[in-house]
Amino acid sequence: MLKKLIDAAICRNECDIVLKNAQYVDVFCGAVRKGDIAIKGNRIVGIGEYKGEREYDMSGLTVLPGFIDAHVHIESSQLTPEGFASLVVPRGTTTVIADPHEIANVCGADGIEYMLLASKNTPLDVRIMMPSCVPATPFENNGATISGEDISRSMGEDYVFGLGEFMNYPAVIAGDSEALEKLEAAHSAGKPCDGHAPSLTGNELNAYLCAGITTDHECSDAAEIEEKLSKGMYIALRHGSSARNLQSNCKYVTAGNARRFIMCTDDRHAADLSEKGHIDDALRTAVAAGLDGVTAVTIATLNAAECYGLKWRGAVAPNYIADLAVVDNLKDFNVKYVFKNGSPIVRNGRVMFDVSPRYMPRYVQNTVHIPELSADDFKLALRGERAKAIKVNGGSIVTDCEVCSVKTQDGDVVLGGTDLLKLAVIERHKLTGNIGRGLLKGYGFKGGALGITVSHDSHNLIVLGDDNGSMAEVANALAKVGGGMALHAAGRKEARVIPLDVGGLMSSDKPQEFIKKSQKLYALARSMGVNEGLDAFLSLAFLSLAVVPHLKLLDTGLFDVDKFAPTDIEA
């Protein structure tokens, strides 16, 4: 094996591919250099003067190491791994560290296996982190539990790259035995553990770090970044669809600390990936915000490789894996060529790989198990006239608890004359028949219902509306297609549905088709009054996330996040 590379490097044998007249970023010295880049098999074998079997003229372009997304939930794209890869690889991303936390909440270990096998169908290098916090809380029903024992058993397996973001930081700080079992399993296997510790500071942060957690993507200001960096954490600059801190945080990158930053997207929708891009857009955004282009590239490549121990990745140098992104310049980052393992898979902007046929095992399909529902299932009878409503705030997933005056008539609250909607979370994994019911304020939708089977983190079926019949229509329609997004206008015959046929989370449709259909459904939702600042479906998907303040709805009922306990709707 080595001989083949050495023979090519010294020109005893011909190189497979040579990028001629190349300008490239040297991430080791922070410089832009020139030289032919010679490739043999899946490796770069030399930089200098070379001839090859195939030669590509790189005049005017800049060769970069392939980009690494240090933390992503692929499911949040609402595309399968194949669909996701078909959007991000042409953007220059060659490796992602993926935490399949969402599908694991629906399908457990089967879901993780699905992500792994589906990814193998793509040119993207997908490293699978074992989700650490499934379920997210003990107060709700999800599709599967990943126990400390499960993690101990699987952590040594080759396909497990590390332990996913440890969101349950209170358990770590409390020294909870099951939390520590998971972390110790990762350390025994010598594998990295990702963090998630918004605003954690001082001795609590010290305690969290003593669990061997090394990254954070939740930083919000200079002091938090400085403390976390100084205590050894890698800080991920996040460039997701809704949660973004790259633009604001990249101003804290200095010559002295730059080596400890990485880039991630965490959660990024198909439409953003398609229209704006992936890490390429993060680079563009960072440079526009004032970060030096070479530093930005280093953060998105070498740093991530070092952080995660990805050997021979993240640089343009001899013996490195030939994962390359070739861009127009270090400002616009328009990707012209992508090489993966030495093969040209994007050429002059043209995608040369195909991800079909898609991997579609039965065990990730038909994951919505609910009884047939009727309008009466959405009745909400209150004893009193003062009730707690979940108040949404545009641009944030943090909600408030607002006490409202409502009347009950014929065993159901009267919404007419209020700006309230009903909200329902329908357990969809185990046929418990659980329906959590609540009131919602500030969403601005009128005349029907809309719902989705993505609802963090347990991914039950969540529906909002002002018409019980429409809410039942939406729920039943989603059950029929195995999950998705649906909208029903009161009085219409059928709901409009976009299936998310994989786990009720991801669409196996072609990305562009999925995006086009979504845009139509979003436009319709907007026309029915969804307020600006809200994402008609994905803002809904966060109304059951019991780890973000303040008031949320679970399949078991209303939940007070501040007290971390169930709460009654009657005020």
Added chain:
Amino acid sequence: MLKKLIDAAICRNECDIVLKNAQYVDVFCGAVRKGDIAIKGNRIVGIGEYKGEREYDMSGLTVLPGFIDAHVHIESSQLTPEGFASLVVPRGTTTVIADPHEIANVCGADGIEYMLLASKNTPLDVRIMMPSCVPATPFENNGATISGEDISRSMGEDYVFGLGEFMNYPAVIAGDSEALEKLEAAHSAGKPCDGHAPSLTGNELNAYLCAGITTDHECSDAAEIEEKLSKGMYIALRHGSSARNLQSNCKYVTAGNARRFIMCTDDRHAADLSEKGHIDDALRTAVAAGLDGVTAVTIATLNAAECYGLKWRGAVAPNYIADLAVVDNLKDFNVKYVFKNGSPIVRNGRVMFDVSPRYMPRYVQNTVHIPELSADDFKLALRGERAKAIKVNGGSIVTDCEVCSVKTQDGDVVLGGTDLLKLAVIERHKLTGNIGRGLLKGYGFKGGALGITVSHDSHNLIVLGDDNGSMAEVANALAKVGGGMALHAAGRKEARVIPLDVGGLMSSDKPQEFIKKSQKLYALARSMGVNEGLDAFLSLAFLSLAVVPHLKLLDTGLFDVDKFAPTDIEA
């Protein structure tokens, strides 16, 4: 295990040790910060406000991560691992990457095992690299061969940290199968491979790097450093006794490339370690040469840890191993305290550890196997009157070939009236009876003989002199004590000897005793005329190193390094 640390970090349990009022270097951000440093067991658990069972006031001092010597041949100190550790640990060094290349040339695998076990007797963390090039050339006799098969067999063992500097770079570039077997074994085991590639450049360097070699400590100028860095090598700034490039090369460290430098000593004598220091002296020297103190510390700590994958080492941060060097300031680097694995082992300059009893297995003793020699064995009869002499140059181990006029009388060259000496390399491992004989010019010694059983890299017994009887006395005296350094003045009864009783390379004596005795012997050698610029014994030790130009002497006779072939003494 984690729980104990977390409980201490969050102050549920008491910390073992707290360094109060500490100022410390944050190598992640390149900053100096303040805060109590809390230790539990062998780990740092927190930085902030802490109380501990024992508290040390660090007012006015600066806490640094323990220093890492990235590449050292401990044998070159002429002390055993215990003696070496007793000198370097009080200087703040807590980890060394050791290549036991010298003892391996004498005792093979047994020698490596000895270094490992003797090191366990010390507080120093000694990581053993498997020597890659034993013997150094096929033209001479040494004590053992470490084959590709040997390396394949052992590389997976826990005690082997990686593959030692691959000096035989022509073999790598040529694609020699045994060389590649060694390298592939290291890669299969996921272990690092050190390089040694003086002046290697262009496609030859590319080829060498395709073997997966990642470090170099032989750089001599800016262009070489820049090329090697840009191609992914870590550059070690070397601060040895004779070979030093730290002072001149540290001016090439920039904010952009600093992360890719490390520090090493390679070969450093006991006297230098005792009088000047170890990595602390490298830091002092670097700062005096203009390098920023925090950057210098980062190079000597975090960078080496990253380069070699030393997890949780090289920083003052939660969950990091509590290996700490506490200094007066970032200019003088006088070490006041050393903590190793959380224990104070140097306190206010006082050494709190003991390395006796020393590990002394029989298999590294009595390694000098030669027949009893007489004056006649040192006769050198020439056919003609023009002979090649090895010409030494002060301050360099590079020799020249000088053709001299000499007469032969009674079967022996006549040295009287010339400035020539005789040189003899006596095979001492296998009792072959081989004696290589030659002429030496420029050494400046008169009236006897001196010799040593350290002679790179095969470590045969090497003797110089102008008196055959004295040369025999020296050789026989060294055989008697199992190797060492010896001097005989013509006419005296006995030779003066300092034993190097371990492998003929290292002294098991107390370091200060050894240094004192050595100084006397060196003074005597100097009084007998050894030229300034030469090290009486160690300059001699390099006259058999067949990989350094131009003319050398092996046990098999004179060797032309440029032609890489034996050569006749007759000109």
